[in-house]
Amino acid sequence: MSGNKAIVYVKPGEVEVSDISYPDLILRDGPGVNPLNVGRKCNHGVIVKVISTNICGSDQHMVRGRTTAPSGLVLGHEITGEVIEVGSDVEFIKNGDIVSVPFNIACGRCPSCRKQDTHICENVNPDRPGSAYGYVDMGGWVGGQSEYVMVPYADFQLLKFPDRDQAMEKILDLTMLSDIFPTGYHGAVSAGVKTGSTVYVAGAGPVGLAAAHSAQLLGASVVIVGDLIEERLAQARSFGCETINLREHDDVGEQIEQILGTPEVDCAIDAVGFEASGHGEDGGEAPATVLNSIMGITRAGGRLGIPGLYVTGDPGASDADAKEGTLKIRFGLGFAKAHTFVTGQTPVMKYNRDLMKAILSGRAQIAKAVNATVISLDQAPDSYRAFDGGASRKFVIDPHGMISKTQHLEAAQQITK
CATH class of the missing domain: 3.40.50.720 (NAD(P)-binding Rossmann-like Domain)
Known part of the structure; x- marks a missing residue:
């Protein structure tokens, strides 16, 4: 594979769909990548085919020009997807697993991670404790508002859903586990x-x-x-x-x-x-x-x-x-x-497994609460503008049409019953 499309920050008030490199298990140089992170090998990581990736209010701060985000930064830290390639050091995550990716990038090895303070991991951002995908001054890990993304420290970080069919049925709720629900x-x-x-x-x-x-x-x-x-x-x-x-x-x-x-x-x-x-x-x-x-x-x-x-x-x-x-x-x-x-970032891993169980049991109805709205990757620029204008929606990007396909299948099944 070689193709990969993503949402990229251009300038204040403007994002666009761009062709970017297909990810591999190395953090390569690019917009916003900390020089000390360039060339970092991630054999402990995986490549994820993105099923859903959400537009977040934190993204909007950058898009409004309220941070020092550089032009060309690939956006997106709310990622749910299917594992399609595993690094040589990955033991427990397998190809085909459907997973939620915590927006905090965490190594699992440092003192903070060992205390479940994964929001202030000490090893992933050379500037300060704490990191995230597709965000300014967070180490430069490439964002996930894309078709494919690399996720490091997979065995430690990834929350695997127990059943693929159930996960796709509940995907609009489960996609909120990467950030806003926790x-x-x-x-x-x-x-x-x-x-x-x-x-x-x-x-x-x-x-x-x-x-x-x-x-x-x-x-x-x-x-x-x-x-x-x-x-x-x-x-x-x-x-x-x-x-x-x-x-x-x-x-x-x-x-x-x-x-x-x-x-x-x-x-x-x-x-x-x-x-x-x-x-x-x-x-x-x-x-x-x-x-x-x-x-x-x-x-x-x-x-x-x-x-x-x-x-x-x-x-x-x-x-x-x-x-x-x-x-x-x-x-x-x-x-x-x-x-x-x-204060501070949320330590997602402290909560996401319990919240997943609340979703799968039907106890939590988070997609309904936040008015989850599915869009294509190409619709993301217009959705950024709508969200900035106060639209009461949580925009969920469906890069490969997997959510839409599932929804259409469920609708067809209901008609034939």
Whole structure:
């Protein structure tokens, strides 16, 4: 084989479908590849034929020009696929296995990985702990919004689905295991959600919706979701959440009081990150808005889960401090209320196997919660624009038509019954 098509970042506001090299088990030079990673041999890796790969809000930060991502960077860190080639050092993963690829790249050997802190692996990114596919300053591992991708450390990282037919039947749910379902769940766990909790989720994008669904799975009594876009709030209401329109009403506590009878919740989740907007009709970009608001409405002693992305370099920020990730946060308020803050990438492997079982049993309905929408690789540029415009959809790219074929087969079977 020699062909491979992928979604490539071109410049702010523009991505395109490009022909790229077919992967092999070496990390070769290319846009965004750390020079110290060039030539890295990956006999412990596999080549995956991509069944599904999703557009993520984190990708949008790069596409908007809000990072230092170079032109030509292959995007995509949410990958599910079929193993079609295994390296000589791979023992347990076999050709034909259908697998979920955690977006964190992790070696399984370093002290962090041995503690299940796979989000801060110490051996895969020469710049700092932590890495991901197709992302700026993450070591340069090639992204998976493509037809084929190389995955290193396969025996350690890959989550193999137990049954191929069952996996394809549930693929729209299972595709969320590479990132947003564990990320939303991590946000809820970090916030201390338990039976009876009242929970506020800032942001009704896919991660916020995944966090809200996760809070329900963990036993929350009330989940309140706040956003500026009514279409996204309608999606949150579709699976039983209360909602707050922050464009129409800027006082979060007042709206929470109307729902709960008190202006506070037990715990809160920031699923927005550094491109946050101020509340109200005229709210412009205000990157500390969410962090300050959730401190204000979370009870004393509560926990704040922060899966929303914050960066150390934001060339599109409105002021010099924000350009380097320095925000005007009311940390004194958090200190006075004895809040616990949990930040950073999600250690996907800590959660994905349990969440897989919740999906396969029918307990979790994550594809429905985030409005999974299947598109072709060629439709990805238009879908990036739609997502950037606030569309309440989780776009799932189907590079080989395998999902569409399965869906058509299932539809035909239903007709003939």
